[in-house]
Amino acid sequence: MAGLVTVEDPDDPRLHDYTGLTDVELRRRREPAEGLFIAEGEKVIRRAGEAGYAMRSMLLSAKWVDAMRDVIDRSAAPVYVVDPALAEQVTGYHVHRGALASMQRKPLPTAAEVLGAARRVVIMESVNDHTNIGAIFRSAAALGMDAVLLSPDCADPLYRRSVKVSMGAVFSVPYVRLDSWPGGLDPVREAGFALLALTPDEKARSLDEAAPHRMDRVAVMLGAEGDGLSARALAAADERVRIPMSHGVDSLNVGAAAAVAFYAVTAGRPGA
């Protein structure tokens, strides 16, 4: 069981994991370098623990101690109990969910490790928006996608905002960061996956015609909101597919498009 430690000095070095949480650029650099990520709110903290992430520490306001008692009792990590005003001073925002945990990152699996058992994977290129990343993971988990592969320049799925929007799905869907692009797609094709590039291009085949739910192994490639997939990513795909759109509408947002594509590749397949 961990000890409860009341902290009253915002400069206490034991609170270092929680400093400047609203400074996205700072946290983007610091968190992977220091091997941590921040889980926010009771539900997300519990899900991180259930997914096997080790807790480094927890930062709670006093009224959250009872609600988190079982989590506190199961962990050896220190629990810093602070006044809400001090929490705001340290983190830079009003922590209305009342509980933060600093969790230890785990080494990511390799592409070969996740591709062996997978039949439906998501590939994201240059998705930099933490909200979009989180929303895509949430839909991927709900709709039965087996794994996510990220191009080298995608944003961090374990960034606080991504974790929150995903409702913890970033813990349950295994993901890999590819170290070359688009060269990192070759092993995916070699593992027997059809690479389907999602595009609004009207010349692409519509998803319902392509019937990807009948394919054995499918990888759905998604680009960022706005730009979509790059020309070289499109060139590396086996087929371009589109969601049938009504005339005069720009496009779906990337979260909605992803959900539709995941449904189209998973619905009706054996076991789904």
Place this chain on the structure above:
Amino acid sequence: MAGLVTVEDPDDPRLHDYTGLTDVELRRRREPAEGLFIAEGEKVIRRAGEAGYAMRSMLLSAKWVDAMRDVIDRSAAPVYVVDPALAEQVTGYHVHRGALASMQRKPLPTAAEVLGAARRVVIMESVNDHTNIGAIFRSAAALGMDAVLLSPDCADPLYRRSVKVSMGAVFSVPYVRLDSWPGGLDPVREAGFALLALTPDEKARSLDEAAPHRMDRVAVMLGAEGDGLSARALAAADERVRIPMSHGVDSLNVGAAAAVAFYAVTAGRPGA
């Protein structure tokens, strides 16, 4: 052509349409009562005009006058040119899109008017979140839904945030506010629509099994994030359908669920 009027007094009564834009409760009451709504940003203002909404006035910072010149020239409405600091003082926020327009609402059509020509409609119950309303309209437009019916307690699709998130789709998909619930659903059924209630309930039939894209006329019923459809709405439906979900995941967010359902009822139908 409209006149450009430089305004320097934040209390100038001509700016009344734009006061207190960040006060959601105030604007919720005022805008329908005064018959106006606010369009924000060049693209949305243009789309409102193209959809036939009359402009009451426009509020611009000086640097937006050139970009909006053609809109200004086509309209008889006054254009108030203000300093960005004054715009912030009046509206309550920093208007980073630089252009606001107050538009005149149009009378809503009746259910009978929209149902005659429609084959795919959306019915929302108690959707109170302006972001969700906007996202659902955007997906409805993109995926070819013909009309939206709202329960009496749904939020206003013409509220600024809904308009923005919808990318103007609230102007292009006709919508109706039902005046009774769930009694207002009877005319929908009488018009030959199958009422499909979307639910996460595992006992419901999965969308891919229900194959609603083969049905002649379909109405997809959606509830609010969290609560979903009420018991009486579910009782009023012809069939309960679910998106096939992986185990252990709570649900999709309502925007993603709506997009999947719209795809499932429109993809593969003749003409889509």
